[in-house]
Amino acid sequence: MDTVAGGASAKLEKTFDPAHFEERWYRTWEEEGRFQPVGPPGSPRFVMVIPPPNVTGRLHIGHAFGRTLEDILARWKRMLGYRVLWVPGTDHAGIATQMVIERELAKEGIDKFDLGREKFIERVWAWKRDAKDTIQSQIRRLGCSLDWSRERFTLDPDLSEAVRHAFVTLYHEGLIYRGRYVVNWCPRCGTAVSDLEVVHRDVDGQLYRIRYDVSGVSSGAVVATTRPETMLGDTALAIHPEDPRTAKLRGKTAALPIVGRALPVIEDPILVDREFGTGIVKVTPAHDANDFAVGKRHGLTEIVVIGPDGKMTAEAGEYAGLDRFEARQEIVKRLQAENRLVGVDPHRHSLGHCQRCDTVIEPYLSTQWFVKIAPLAQPAIRAVEAGEIRFVPELWTKTYFEWMRNIHDWCISRQLWWGHRIPAFTCVNGHVTVADSDPDACETCGSGELRQDPDVLDTWFSSQLWPFSVFGWPKQTEDLEDFYPTDVLVTGYDILFFWVARMIMAGIHFTGRRPFSTVNLHGLVRLAGEKMSKTRGNVVDPLVAIEEFGADALRFTYASSATSGTTVTLDRERLSSSRSFATKLWNAARFTLSQLDAGPRAEILPGRELSLPDRWILSRLSATAADVNRWLGEFRYDEASQALYGFLWHELCDGYLEMVKPVLSGRDGDEAARETARGVLERCLADSLALLHPFMPFLTEEIWEKLTGRTGTLIVSPYPAGDPAWRDLAAEPAVERMRALVTRVRNFRGDRRVSPTEPVILSVDPASAAEAEEIRTLEPLLRHLGRLADLRFGPAADGAERDVVSGIAVALSLPSLAAGANREQIARTLSQLDGEIGDLAAKLQNAAFLEKAPPPVVEKVRRRLFELEQRRAALATPASE
RNA sequence: AGGCUCGUAGCUCAGGGGGAGAGCACUACCUUGACACGGUAGGGGUCAGCGGUUCAAAUCCGCUCGAGCCUACCA
Numbered sequence: 001m002d003t004v005a006g007g008a009s010a011k012l013e014k015t016f017d018p019a020h021f022e023e024r025w026y027r028t029w030e031e032e033g034r035f036q037p038v039g040p041p042g043s044p045r046f047v048m049v050i051p052p053p054n055v056t057g058r059l060h061i062g063h064a065f066g067r068t069l070e071d072i073l074a075r076w077k078r079m080l081g082y083r084v085l086w087v088p089g090t091d092h093a094g095i096a097t098q099m100v101i102e103r104e105l106a107k108e109g110i111d112k113f114d115l116g117r118e119k120f121i122e123r124v125w126a127w128k129r130d131a132k133d134t135i136q137s138q139i140r141r142l143g144c145s146l147d148w149s150r151e152r153f154t155l156d157p158d159l160s161e162a163v164r165h166a167f168v169t170l171y172h173e174g175l176i177y178r179g180r181y182v183v184n185w186c187p188r189c190g191t192a193v194s195d196l197e198v199v200h201r202d203v204d205g206q207l208y209r210i211r212y213d214v215s216g217v218s219s220g221a222v223v224a225t226t227r228p229e230t231m232l233g234d235t236a237l238a239i240h241p242e243d244p245r246t247a248k249l250r251g252k253t254a255a256l257p258i259v260g261r262a263l264p265v266i267e268d269p270i271l272v273d274r275e276f277g278t279g280i281v282k283v284t285p286a287h288d289a290n291d292f293a294v295g296k297r298h299g300l301t302e303i304v305v306i307g308p309d310g311k312m313t314a315e316a317g318e319y320a321g322l323d324r325f326e327a328r329q330e331i332v333k334r335l336q337a338e339n340r341l342v343g344v345d346p347h348r349h350s351l352g353h354c355q356r357c358d359t360v361i362e363p364y365l366s367t368q369w370f371v372k373i374a375p376l377a378q379p380a381i382r383a384v385e386a387g388e389i390r391f392v393p394e395l396w397t398k399t400y401f402e403w404m405r406n407i408h409d410w411c412i413s414r415q416l417w418w419g420h421r422i423p424a425f426t427c428v429n430g431h432v433t434v435a436d437s438d439p440d441a442c443e444t445c446g447s448g449e450l451r452q453d454p455d456v457l458d459t460w461f462s463s464q465l466w467p468f469s470v471f472g473w474p475k476q477t478e479d480l481e482d483f484y485p486t487d488v489l490v491t492g493y494d495i496l497f498f499w500v501a502r503m504i505m506a507g508i509h510f511t512g513r514r515p516f517s518t519v520n521l522h523g524l525v526r527l528a529g530e531k532m533s534k535t536r537g538n539v540v541d542p543l544v545a546i547e548e549f550g551a552d553a554l555r556f557t558y559a560s561s562a563t564s565g566t567t568v569t570l571d572r573e574r575l576s577s578s579r580s581f582a583t584k585l586w587n588a589a590r591f592t593l594s595q596l597d598a599g600p601r602a603e604i605l606p607g608r609e610l611s612l613p614d615r616w617i618l619s620r621l622s623a624t625a626a627d628v629n630r631w632l633g634e635f636r637y638d639e640a641s642q643a644l645y646g647f648l649w650h651e652l653c654d655g656y657l658e659m660v661k662p663v664l665s666g667r668d669g670d671e672a673a674r675e676t677a678r679g680v681l682e683r684c685l686a687d688s689l690a691l692l693h694p695f696m697p698f699l700t701e702e703i704w705e706k707l708t709g710r711t712g713t714l715i716v717s718p719y720p721a722g723d724p725a726w727r728d729l730a731a732e733p734a735v736e737r738m739r740a741l742v743t744r745v746r747n748f749r750g751d752r753r754v755s756p757t758e759p760v761i762l763s764v765d766p767a768s769a770a771e772a773e774e775i776r777t778l779e780p781l782l783r784h785l786g787r788l789a790d791l792r793f794g795p796a797a798d799g800a801e802r803d804v805v806s807g808i809a810v811a812l813s814l815p816s817l818a819a820g821a822n823r824e825q826i827a828r829t830l831s832q833l834d835g836e837i838g839d840l841a842a843k844l845q846n847a848a849f850l851e852k853a854p855p856p857v858v859e860k861v862r863r864r865l866f867e868l869e870q871r872r873a874a875l876a877t878p879a880s881e
Numbered sequence: 882a883g884g885c886u887c888g889u890a891g892c893u894c895a896g897g898g899g900g901a902g903a904g905c906a907c908u909a910c911c912u913u914g915a916c917a918c919g920g921u922a923g924g925g926g927u928c929a930g931c932g933g934u935u936c937a938a939a940u941c942c943g944c945u946c947g948a949g950c951c952u953a954c955c956a
Contacts, residue, residue, distance in 0.1 A: 200953080224956060226956075271954090349955085399952090496951095497952095571893070573906075584915095586915085587916035587919085591915035653916085657915080747922065749910095749922085750921080756922090843937085849936045853937070861900090864900065
């Protein structure tokens with residue numbers, strides 16, 4: 001359909017089909033540079049960086065949720081006149097992506113070691129290009145207004161340079177060190193992982209009690225362990241220095257079963273809990289972080305018996321080559337045979353699993369790189385304490401402090417191929433050189449024989465630089481100057497520690513400034529009660545939802561589901577209801593456009609005489625606009641979308657549209673009123689489109705074009721703030737009273753089970769002249785909407801049913817049918833009234849209430865009691881039939 | 882083991898010291914010229930339980946029960 005520019009005469013298709021225009025509008029916006037910041041540097045700006053999705057495959061509905069919220073903010077701020085920049089990009093996601101490629105290779109029967117590091121990395125790059133395209137097209141379909149000309153990838157040359165510079169800087173500051181420690185090791189992934197990448201889960205295991213012989217102590221020493229296979233690496237037994245139960249073991253030497261090694265009995269008050277088990281602990285420094293610390297304190301040997309592949313090492317003697325869990329069974333069997341197994345008890349305990357592949361994590365002694373984190377954490381804690389960075393919802397502040405104040409050093413080296421190679425070079429003499437560019441010679445001894453560390457960095461080491469590396473840091477670029485620090489970061493709370501906390505630390509450390517001022521943490525998306533997660537594979541593609549319901553409906557569903565809680569439930573019913581809402585808007589627009597066949601009229605409003613309904617809907621529009629702005633300012637997307645839903649559907653469509661249909665029909669011959677109503681209608685539609693645009697950009701832009709004749713300009717049109725001059729505190733209650741009267745009439749028919757078209761006679765007996773005047777003004781509407789046979793002023797006629805509505809005494813009757821009053825219904829209402837009247841009366845007899853409650857509250861209770869009593873009196877008066 | 886969050890209508894969830902709310906679902910009626918992805922009206926809740934503070938508690942405090950999440954080196 002061709003568009004007609006310059007008038008509001010264009011028609012909308014009868015049926016609403018989002019697929020018809022969504023892609024077209026995205027293309028238009030992009031071609032016209034709407035996603036790029038416009039305006040001179042220094043003018044008010046709004047900057048966000050996307051949380052870069054992993055290039056592991058496709059976007060799932062959780063990502064789409066976060067991006068929708070960001071786009072709502074971006075579009076809102078853009079319409080408010082800010083210079084908006086939202087930077088897109090993707091994350092190489094080291095371990096996650098490497099796993100995906102390994103799986104792909106496995107399908108082809110290829111082992112990555114046969115392929116070799118370089119060829120493997122080539123494969124990943126090829127994969128990455130496809131995945132990036134997929135993700136980008138998904139984000140486009142969602143309508144996100146990202147500036148694609150600035151798209152970044154964490155492995156881009158300049159971003160890699162930033163990573164290297166960060167590493168080198170921290171190293172020279174003494175904040176990165178290399179050392180041999182027990183780390184979390186995933187035998188399947190073949191790499192160390194950080195504490196955060198270990199998922200703890202309770203599992204049912206066994207606690208084995210094993211007797212070790214001790215020279216001079218006939219009973220020996222019984223130790224308890226959940227991991228008998230590690231005993232092969234025992235190098236001591238430990239007791240508490242003040243435990244009388246184990247005092248006889250002091251200074252003795254034990255013999256390690258199976259192996260026969262002599263184990264000193266050491267005393268360590270930190271390791272040994274006197275309350276637990278036998279009070280004797282086997283010490284395995286190479287396979288337990290606590291034992292490692294004890295080993296350091298007591299100078300114990302570290303014997304590695306489980307290798308990086310999870311199999312027993314040569315140190316394990318006859319068990320060498322066995323898988324760690326097989327070895328456990330064999331050792332238990334052997335101990336049993338040797339009569340050393342004193343007992344086995346079921347034992348439920350927490351066990352670490354690999355976040356990526358769920359393999360049981362092995363504490364493994366190896367040489368790794370670490371970030372000394374405490375000096376970085378301090379300023380990051382202070383920034384939040386000082387309010388320079390704010391979390392929304394606020395409750396996350398506590399969680400942040402909790403973690404930051406108990407933070408541990410961060411293991412950043414990964415034994416992977418996909419990622420940023422660690423810029424450390426070791427010479428033949430073992431000296432380490434760390435530099436921004438590859439060194440030719442060792443900086444200590446000048447040796448030219450250098451070998452770069454084969455490991456790569458934890459993905460999050462590069463992600464933490466994202467808010468400034470995307471702008472060219474460490475170079476002092478214009479972009480960095482202009483767009484950093486950013487304003488708002490929107491992300492899921494699940495990466496508060498992984499990413500947000502680390503960005504705050506890195507941002508402050510490297511740039512001296514907080515990376516953003518507000519962190520909006522949203523909940524995690526569940527679909528039909530099922531938990532979403534990348535590794536579980538039950539992800540749902542947002543494109544499927546877009547194809548079925550339209551991007552606008554998906555977005556509106558996200559917005560209205562975005563409560564401040566920790567989970568967001570996405571279900572089909574909700575999507576379907578959002579689509580209905582889109583359809584409702586479409587049809588309201590169709591109707592409005594059909595009334596505006598001679599061009600726009602909103603500008604004629606100033607100086608015109610407005611009817612009560614006109615004043616009412618403009619007042620509601622103004623209030624709604626103010627509310628939406630306020631809610632968005634508080635990141636309450638749910639409240640904002642609800643306000644719009646309520647206004648558009650229940651006030652504009654159900655209310656105003658129905659009220660003005662008689663005027664618009666022209667049958668009453670009041671041309672001036674008709675023109676005014678058209679103007680009001682146009683104003684309401686235009687502002688509704690603008691208000692809804694951040695939530696439903698495609699549909700609103702489509703209608704906007706038909707309404708204004710301006711193509712693709714809604715995205716940069718001003719966002720309605722809610723004109724206070726339109727607030728009308730007289731029109732609102734007047735129209736609402738009238739609506740209540742109409743409802744009462746319909747209700748009356750319903751009680752009597754007569755047709756909605758059955759004429760009813762309504763008598764009203766206003767208490768004041770002002771009220772009478774108000775009702776007379778609204779009389780045509782009351783007659784029309786209530787389908788009244790007659791509207792009479794004065795006391796109730798014989799046979800009528802009496803009531804009080806909004807303080808107005810009314811009487812209802814059916815002229816045609818002698819339908820008797822619905823006694824049951826009335827009796828039920830009366831008993832409800834009696835209950836409430838009793839409560840209120842008791843309140844007013846309570847001296848303490850009268851004395852202590854604020855006068856307005858007391859007054860309110862009085863008024864309400866009065867109204868209820870009026871109603872009771874009216875209803876209780878038997879109609880004189 | 883600690884910490885956090887949550888228990889409100891059949892479902893999903895807002896609200897949060899003074900008259901229990903929304904959307905969906907449900908019931909009845911309505912082919913009214915924007916819309917049946919519609920309209921009109923209606924039913925439905927001792928706001929998890931117990932105790933406390935208060936003139937007043939769904940709302941604040943404590944405890945109990947239940948659910949979820951996070952952190953943690955208990956052999």
